[in-house]
Amino acid sequence: MTPYSQLQATGIHKSFGRVQVLNGIDFNMDTDDAIGIVGPNGAGKSTLLSVLSGAQAPTSGQIALNDKDITQLPARERAKQGLVRTHQIPKPFSGISVFENVFVAAIHSATSNREAAYDIALESIKLCGMLHLANREADSIGLLDRKRLELARALATQPKLLFLDEIGGGLTDAEALQLVDTILTLRERGIGIVWIEHIVHILLRVAKTLICMDSGQIIAQGNPNDVMSNQQVMQAYMGGTDHALGA
């Protein structure tokens, strides 16, 4: 696998029955990107990540990774190609340790060699600042550490493009800031990040580009300050002020 990866999604539509959730999305990114996605509840943000990561198929549209069509490729195969998503609610395997959780992720996606998987798992745990918790049962750690574990598990799959779905959800601002440091460490390793988060001032510590979605469409994209002061973006949020954006 080359270290550089580029994702291109064109004309993405997604419907659940009669409900149209994504309505003609074009989305491009590569390993150099750190993209934040905001938008009111129900805008289609999580569904977009599901479609890009392969958890759900688009109703129509194309997705290409490094110029190869992956529209029909299942999530597991996309993960092997470096396209990985974390989940809003971390679900570690219970009854096993933090280290074993990360090791399982490494051996199922990055390598089938146990020694190599061990090294990858150890490095991922170190990078996520969890070495002191490596032998703890995954069930017994607090929410911030469960979020870090979710990042360590994702990292152990050796992603090139990582999708974070509200990984700061449920954390205090101070805790979310600690998580930001870990995410910035991943950025420094050349992993492209897409992060959906409601608290914009936390998100902007990582995101260099901001996308705002509403009703299944991208309504603004570009420099975060420009996007946040965009009239259409403010109107999409209740009250039409930037206060509603958590800025």
Ligand SMILES: Nc1ncnc2c1ncn2[C@@H]1O[C@H](COP(=O)(O)OP(=O)(O)OP(=O)(O)O)[C@@H](O)[C@H]1O
């Ligand atoms: N599997 C599904 N079946 C039916 N409707 C769905 C399904 N998944 C999502 N939806 C609907 O699609 C719309 C968009 O949901 P989605 O979770 O993508 O929005 P979101 O922008 O991530 O919202 P939030 O910020 O609240 O998480 C919502 O109206 C939701 O109810």
